[in-house]
Amino acid sequence: MTPRFRAAAVVLDIEGTTSATRHVTDVMYPYSRRRFAELLTERQDEPEVRAAVEQVRELLDEPEADARRVERALGEWLDEDRKVTPLKTLQGIIWTEAFARGDLTAHFYPDVVPALRRWHERGARLYVYSSGSVSAQRSWFGHAAEGDLRGLVSGFFDTRNAGPKTASASYRAIAAVTGVPPADTLFLSDRASELDAARDAGWLTGALVRPEEPHQPAGRTEHPAARSFTEIDLVLAEGTS
Numbered sequence: 001m002t003p004r005f006r007a008a009a010v011v012l013d014i015e016g017t018t019s020a021t022r023h024v025t026d027v028m029y030p031y032s033r034r035r036f037a038e039l040l041t042e043r044q045d046e047p048e049v050r051a052a053v054e055q056v057r058e059l060l061d062e063p064e065a066d067a068r069r070v071e072r073a074l075g076e077w078l079d080e081d082r083k084v085t086p087l088k089t090l091q092g093i094i095w096t097e098a099f100a101r102g103d104l105t106a107h108f109y110p111d112v113v114p115a116l117r118r119w120h121e122r123g124a125r126l127y128v129y130s131s132g133s134v135s136a137q138r139s140w141f142g143h144a145a146e147g148d149l150r151g152l153v154s155g156f157f158d159t160r161n162a163g164p165k166t167a168s169a170s171y172r173a174i175a176a177v178t179g180v181p182p183a184d185t186l187f188l189s190d191r192a193s194e195l196d197a198a199r200d201a202g203w204l205t206g207a208l209v210r211p212e213e214p215h216q217p218a219g220r221t222e223h224p225a226a227r228s229f230t231e232i233d234l235v236l237a238e239g240t241s
């Protein structure tokens, strides 16, 4: 398990790839769940909250859904770990403020930050593509135990600005923004469905199969696999700097 990639850009999934799923589900999710009611009632007139609530109502096909109904839907999506865009937007508002207050810190597996620094120093461009909102991603990378990592990252993508992670069109949209050729762009993720979509867009793909993660893929992945970032051998693609 030492996959070697020749790439100019690396696009990172967060949960299950750079960071532990358990930190997200056991720390971040309960934190947001406890604060939805207050956000939906006391801050309902804020444009971002209002737009997200409208999206929830559309998804439920219940145009009259009140704050309690919306809160119940958010709770059910959390229980099912559904990566629904308005849920992620509302969580992002709560988490961003919590990180700023010092209520939350991010989690990165110990192999990740040294590898990101190494790849960045070598000239690779690093991006993030996660179901978590861009605002949440920025806070996550800004509040690592290892310090503020945002300087390593050239751009952040989520399901709002790029589209669903299982659609190859999303990866084409990201490549159009980064300007890096798809064949020189490596996507690292723990989910086969996301890696399949990236590969269909012409990207290089690497599967993170971490023994610590609760949901291990059944059977062998078709994508080059690594148990940690330490095992990934990244060579900078020629003609890029």
Ligand SMILES: CSCCC(=O)C(=O)COP(=O)(O)O
Pocket: 013, 014, 015, 016, 024, 028, 083, 129, 130, 131, 132, 133, 136, 137, 140, 165
């Ligand atoms: C900093 S985002 C928090 C994680 C999260 O809510 C999430 O849904 C992550 O999903 P991913 O696409 O990174 O697997």
Ligand SMILES: [Mg+2]
Pocket: 013, 014, 015, 016, 017, 189, 190, 191
């Ligand atoms: Mg993931």
